[in-house]
Amino acid sequence: MGRHEILRPSRRAFLQGAGLVIGVTLAGRGMAANLIQGEPADVQNPEAKAFNAFVRIAPDSSVTVLSKHIEFGQGPYTGLTTLVAEELDADWSQMRVEAAPADDEIYKNLAFGLQGTGGSTAIANSYDQMRKAGATARAMLVAAAADEWGVPAEEITVSKGVISHQASGHSSDFGSLADKAATMDAPSEPTLKDPKDFVLIGKDRPRLDTPSKVDGTAVFTLDVLADDMLIAVVAHPDRFGATVASVDETEARKVPGVVDIKTIPQGVAVYAENTFAALKGRAALKIDWNLDAAETRSSEEIYEEYRQMIGGAQGLEAANEGDVDGAMNGDGITTLSVDLVFPFLAHAPMEPLDAVLMRQADGSIDCYNGAQFPGQDKAAIAEVCGVDPANVRVNTQLAGGSFGRRAQFGSPYMREAAEVFKASGMTRPVKHMWTREDDIRGGFYRPIYVHSLRGAIDGAGNIVAWDQSIVGQSIMNKDELDTTSVEGASDMPYRIANRRVTAHQPKLGVPILWWRSVGHTHTGFAVETFIDQLLDKAGKDPVSGRLALLPDDARERAVLEKVAEMADWGSPLPDGRRRGVAVHKSFSTYVAEIAEVSIGEDGGPKVHKVWCAVDCGVAVNPNIIRAQMEGGIGYGLGAILYDEVTLGDGGRVVQSNFHDYRSLRISEMPQVEVAIIESSAAPTGVGEPGTPPIGPAVANAWRRLTGQPVTRLPIMSAAGV
Amino acid sequence: MVSFTLNGEERRFDGDPETPLLWVIRDAERLTGTKYGCGIAQCGACTVHVDGMTRRSCITPIADLEGSSVTTIEAVSGREAEAVQTAWTAIDVPQCGYCQSGQIMSAVSLLQMNPAPSDADIDAAMAGNICRCATYQRIRQAIHDAASSLEG
Ligand code: FES
Ligand code: FES
Numbered sequence: 001m002g003r004h005e006i007l008r009p010s011r012r013a014f015l016q017g018a019g020l021v022i023g024v025t026l027a028g029r030g031m032a033a034n035l036i037q038g039e040p041a042d043v044q045n046p047e048a049k050a051f052n053a054f055v056r057i058a059p060d061s062s063v064t065v066l067s068k069h070i071e072f073g074q075g076p077y078t079g080l081t082t083l084v085a086e087e088l089d090a091d092w093s094q095m096r097v098e099a100a101p102a103d104d105e106i107y108k109n110l111a112f113g114l115q116g117t118g119g120s121t122a123i124a125n126s127y128d129q130m131r132k133a134g135a136t137a138r139a140m141l142v143a144a145a146a147d148e149w150g151v152p153a154e155e156i157t158v159s160k161g162v163i164s165h166q167a168s169g170h171s172s173d174f175g176s177l178a179d180k181a182a183t184m185d186a187p188s189e190p191t192l193k194d195p196k197d198f199v200l201i202g203k204d205r206p207r208l209d210t211p212s213k214v215d216g217t218a219v220f221t222l223d224v225l226a227d228d229m230l231i232a233v234v235a236h237p238d239r240f241g242a243t244v245a246s247v248d249e250t251e252a253r254k255v256p257g258v259v260d261i262k263t264i265p266q267g268v269a270v271y272a273e274n275t276f277a278a279l280k281g282r283a284a285l286k287i288d289w290n291l292d293a294a295e296t297r298s299s300e301e302i303y304e305e306y307r308q309m310i311g312g313a314q315g316l317e318a319a320n321e322g323d324v325d326g327a328m329n330g331d332g333i334t335t336l337s338v339d340l341v342f343p344f345l346a347h348a349p350m351e352p353l354d355a356v357l358m359r360q361a362d363g364s365i366d367c368y369n370g371a372q373f374p375g376q377d378k379a380a381i382a383e384v385c386g387v388d389p390a391n392v393r394v395n396t397q398l399a400g401g402s403f404g405r406r407a408q409f410g411s412p413y414m415r416e417a418a419e420v421f422k423a424s425g426m427t428r429p430v431k432h433m434w435t436r437e438d439d440i441r442g443g444f445y446r447p448i449y450v451h452s453l454r455g456a457i458d459g460a461g462n463i464v465a466w467d468q469s470i471v472g473q474s475i476m477n478k479d480e481l482d483t484t485s486v487e488g489a490s491d492m493p494y495r496i497a498n499r500r501v502t503a504h505q506p507k508l509g510v511p512i513l514w515w516r517s518v519g520h521t522h523t524g525f526a527v528e529t530f531i532d533q534l535l536d537k538a539g540k541d542p543v544s545g546r547l548a549l550l551p552d553d554a555r556e557r558a559v560l561e562k563v564a565e566m567a568d569w570g571s572p573l574p575d576g577r578r579r580g581v582a583v584h585k586s587f588s589t590y591v592a593e594i595a596e597v598s599i600g601e602d603g604g605p606k607v608h609k610v611w612c613a614v615d616c617g618v619a620v621n622p623n624i625i626r627a628q629m630e631g632g633i634g635y636g637l638g639a640i641l642y643d644e645v646t647l648g649d650g651g652r653v654v655q656s657n658f659h660d661y662r663s664l665r666i667s668e669m670p671q672v673e674v675a676i677i678e679s680s681a682a683p684t685g686v687g688e689p690g691t692p693p694i695g696p697a698v699a700n701a702w703r704r705l706t707g708q709p710v711t712r713l714p715i716m717s718a719a720g721v
Numbered sequence: 722m723v724s725f726t727l728n729g730e731e732r733r734f735d736g737d738p739e740t741p742l743l744w745v746i747r748d749a750e751r752l753t754g755t756k757y758g759c760g761i762a763q764c765g766a767c768t769v770h771v772d773g774m775t776r777r778s779c780i781t782p783i784a785d786l787e788g789s790s791v792t793t794i795e796a797v798s799g800r801e802a803e804a805v806q807t808a809w810t811a812i813d814v815p816q817c818g819y820c821q822s823g824q825i826m827s828a829v830s831l832l833q834m835n836p837a838p839s840d841a842d843i844d845a846a847m848a849g850n851i852c853r854c855a856t857y858q859r860i861r862q863a864i865h866d867a868a869s870s871l872e873g
Contacts, residue, residue: 209815216755276736666844667845
């Protein structure tokens with residue numbers, strides 16, 4: 001396979017000018033000498049022609065798509081490239097992809113209004129835009145061919161990267177016409193294909209990033225190398241909000257390889273010639289922390305305070321239909337109530353947060369990082385380092401997962417990296433890295449939530465009332481209702497005549513963040529486990545009972561019916577096994593899952609098999625959709641079985657690494673079977689929606705196995721395992 | 722001074738003898754296919770082969786490797802490696818990809834010792850390799866596919 005020879009990415013050879021012309025932009029930066037390995041944004045091959053902000057075609061006919069979305073596993077590089085290739089009528093083998101530069105205008109997420117990846121929007125917001133980018137480039141190529149050959153453009157066809165005019169016998173590849181085509185007028189409203197004519201969209205397509213992720217050549221931020229680069233780690237306080245009171249650096253400075261130590265707002269930075277020296281130096285620091293502004297409550301104290309809130313003042317109203325209090329107190333009514341406790345969760349992406357910063361001869365700054373909100377990162381660096389944002393370049397690298405972690409308004413992580421860089425004097429490139437301990441203890445968690453649910457069933461077995469209170473920090477830091485606290489509950493699909501959902505949004509000194517599927521991480525669990533209990537109490541089957549509560553036009557119906565068919569719901573099960581079902585919409589994608597569970601050797605749930613049906617509109621790449629369902633299920637399952645970040649006495653984080661913040665392992669991964677519902681609706685996201693249903697599906701099966709509802713997560717610690 | 726072989730070439734390291742192999746490979750040798758994920762032998766992202774056996778490079782001091790032969794993802798080769806990497810590519814195992822060098826190093830070693838592993842064998846051999854993207858189903862499938870391709 002010749003793997004040894006392709007140790008470095010081709011772009012590195014490009015930078016070193018190994019037989020290739022170095023791009024003007026790059027030369028202008030004067031950075032070629034600094035960077036040894038990394039993917040600089042917007043290194044233009046001067047011979048490649050830009051057809052628009054997203055499509056470049058080179059003389060060798062390679063088509064490069066500039067992805068405005070970062071690739072950290074969910075497949076946008078391949079997806080966006082597929083959309084362009086489809087309308088361009090390119091051959092898949094000529095397609096390439098690279099990260100777009102940071103630009104909140106040109107490369108904005110049309111769902112956010114600024115450049116960013118998240119909320120399972122990559123394909124949804126790009127579907128028309130990328131198809132138009134491809135169709136525009138195609139129209140320009142056709143116009144150039146028509147002009148060159150003196151034939152009518154309408155008679156020209158394009159297929160698999162070949163432009164032809166049958167009558168005259170002319171044909172051309174893209175590269176030969178690229179120079180001329182790039183100068184043709186771009187049509188303002190290019191014609192898009194009728195979906196029935198799609199050649200690439202809707203078919204399994206191999207990922208463009210797979211080969212480099214199989215031979216070790218893929219470059220992540222941690223792999224970025226520069227001449228003379230320092231490694232920096234920061235000693236952080238062990239409580240949120242604490243600050244440095246005093247530092248004894250004596251022992252740390254004795255560590256060979258430690259270059260310097262600086263106190264920055266986030267803690268104490270240790271700079272070293274190599275990673276081990278930096279870590280050893282950090283471990284040798286003696287720091288006293290000032291706890292005046294620190295959050296010192298424990299998780300148990302927080303749970304208790306939240307419980308009290310439910311009994312206290314009325315919360316913010318998120319839904320209120322009918323007469324809930326009247327229905328709860330009606331004649332012949334049976335009521336049921338349950339409280340649920342959800343812990344803090346860390347995202348724990350496989351690659352902890354990191355960034356490489358370097359200053360160029362002209363004073364401008366290059367940052368290499370897994371930029372999920374590149375414009376925010378750029379602004380943070382500019383502000384901290386005191387340079388004009390126009391002189392900051394954010395070079396987006398592949399990132400080792402995110403699950404929400406890298407998307408932060410105000411870029412607090414990047415502020416830390418920039419402070420570290422600034423304090424270093426900015427003369428040498430600096431790689432700032434978090435260790436796993438920094439990651440698990442670093443905050444920006446899925447918040448703690450406490451739910452209180454009450455439901456009522458009438459004498460005929462109808463669910464007539466639903467009353468739900470949700471307590472937890474507002475992720476968007478709002479005083480008024482934060483819809484991310486109640487999404488998936490306030491808009492639940494079931495027809496229940498009397499229904500109320502309220503929210504309390506207490507403040508807490510623990511930084512929080514969205515976590516794969518945001519509010520749905522807890523609302524999906526609450527709604528789908530409680531509806532299951534109510535149906536059970538009413539003597540209804542979980543599948544047909546749900547269907548009876550869903551409106552005729554609900555898209556939940558098709559996925560629920562499909563998943564029941566796949567699992568042969570109702571068929572006899574092996575001894576000791578039970579099944580649970582859940583259906584949930586998030587990010588406009590509908591997912592139903594059935595989990596088959598037994599009591600494992602360790603006394604906790606053993607999940608054998610999961611069936612999953614998904615409706616995400618047009619399935620751009622079924623291969624990636626299936627992968628995201630499999631991964632979303634595994635990620636969610638690990639969290640509901642094992643994970644909690646606990647604040648212990650005095651507010652210290654108890655967990656620190658993968659030994660006590662468990663990840664699902666291969667031996668715990670169920671077999672997952674995925675079906676995709678055929679649809680012509682506009683495509684919606686798949687990165688997150690596979691996650692919400694797995695928790696309730698497993699918990700519902702667990703309740704049937706044990707007779708006890710799951711009221712506290714994670715299941716393992718609640719079950720005393 | 723520690724002398725060892727890295728990907729078939731003689732190497733010397735004269736830094737701190739406590740330095741874990743992981744940082745020697747990444748910092749001193751600038752081979753970045755081997756990843757850091759936890760530093761405490763919990764995740765397997767740093768898996769390499771030492772004298773033909775898998776080793777968590779993050780907890781292996783370089784001083785222990787005098788005279789040893791280390792192979793990283795950049796140079797892993799042979800029938801099993803080819804079969805594993807081909808199978809991995811064929812069904813698009815990686816998502817973010819960050820854990821995959823370690824996964825592949827563990828899978829190659831498994832097949833070298835057990836050419837026809839069962840699901841239970843795979844679970845036992847691969848349980849030390851975390852994938853936060855949970856690509857486990859495809860990892861299992863790819864190992865079975867690689868094993869079948871080796872049969873022929
Ligand atoms: S980095 Fe070595 S096992 Fe995690
Ligand atoms: S592919 Fe992302 S951690 Fe394994």
